[in-house]
Amino acid sequence: MEVLVPFSADRPKSRLADALSPSERAAFVRTMLADVLAAIDDAGGDPLLLATEAFDPTDEPTVPLDPPVAVDDRPLTDAVNALLAERRPGDGTDPVAIVMADLAIATPESFRELFAVGRETGVAIAPGRGGGTNALVVSRPEFRVDYHGASYLDHREIATDAGLSVETIDSHRLATDVDEPGDLAEVLIHGEGRAATWLRETGFALDASGGRVAAVRK
Ligand SMILES: Nc1nc2c(ncn2[C@@H]2O[C@H](COP(=O)(O)OP(=O)(O)OP(=O)(O)O)[C@@H](O)[C@H]2O)c(=O)[nH]1
Ligand SMILES: C[C@H](OP(=O)(O)O)C(=O)O
Structure with a gap:
């Protein structure tokens, strides 16, 4: 299955x-x-x-693969919808997934479940905490995205209005996107990859002295 991974290379993670x-x-x-x-x-x-913007993954020591790159400087929703209009998923073609690049604790198992459910339904959505859409599988050509705000609810409504079946993926690992400093603790607690290692090497550690566990730089 083709998996679109939107990546803001120029203004990353202002929050x-x-x-x-x-x-x-x-x-x-x-x-x-x-x-x-x-x-x-x-x-x-x-x-x-x-x-x-132009981005060469092979220039990046942390990026192990060499995926194809499509450059589109339009806002997220427009860029994704342009690709969905080209691909026409389900119109004699495979479903298309859209997965955000900030799912730092996602595992292969969590993506396998997403892809499997996505193949069985019109639209499968893995919501983020706070109502975003962290991952999506689209199996019908008429579906279009509308990101930002409570996009999980918006995507359900768009699918239902178009008469498409919708499944919600109940996955802690796909629901955890890293947006705010408080999310860094999740990466230290559950992450097993480069992001967790990078945080530790940059001096972050878990600290429970303030009540809720936080990632604090020593
Ligand atoms: N192609 C593309 N990807 C985007 C754009 N905005 C965000 N993304 C990516 O979409 C995913 C979700 O992004 P957000 O969490 O909404 O925003 P962000 O830009 O990462 O972070 P903030 O600046 O803190 O809002 C991440 O993988 C981003 O890299 C955009 O305008 N175009
Ligand atoms: C793109 C946006 O991400 P968030 O800002 O909720 O992380 C969304 O999921 O609609």
């Missing part, structure tokens, strides 16, 4: 500005991307990087 400097954010998002690409590949998916 992590309180925890990481601009160059650290640029490095950290590449480690998350590397982990996501490796897990997709392991699960049998064929990633296509949908990047906001």
Whole structure:
């Protein structure tokens, strides 16, 4: 299955500005991307990087694969919809998945489940905490995305209005995207890849002294 992986190469993770400097954010998002690409590949998916600007994964020491790259500087929703309009998933073709590049604790097993459910239904959605859409499988050509805000609810409504069946993927690993400093603790707790290693090497460790466990830089 082709898996579109949107990647904001030019303005990565502004909401992590309180925890990481601009160059650290640029490095950290590449480690998350590397982990996501490796897990997709392991699960049998064929990633296509949908990047906001020219990006050569082979220049990146953390990125182990050399996926094809499509460059599109339009906003996320427009860029994804342009590819869906081209691919026409389900119109005699395979479903298409869209997986965000910040799912730092996703595993091959979690993607295998997503792809399997996605093949059986019109639209399969793995919501993010807070109502976003962390991963999606589209098996019908008429479906279009509308990201940002409570996009999980919007995507359910778009699918239902188009008469398509919808399945929700109940997965902690796919529900955890790394948006804010508080999410870094999840990577230290559950991550097994390059992103977790990078955080540790950058000096982050778990700290429970303030009550809720947090990732704190020592
Ligand atoms: N191609 C493309 N990818 C995007 C764009 N905006 C975000 N992404 C990617 O989409 C996924 C989800 O992004 P968000 O968490 O909404 O935003 P972000 O840009 O990573 O972070 P913030 O700057 O903190 O909002 C990540 O994989 C981003 O790299 C865009 O305009 N175009
Ligand atoms: C793209 C957006 O991501 P979030 O900002 O919710 O992480 C969404 O899932 O609609």
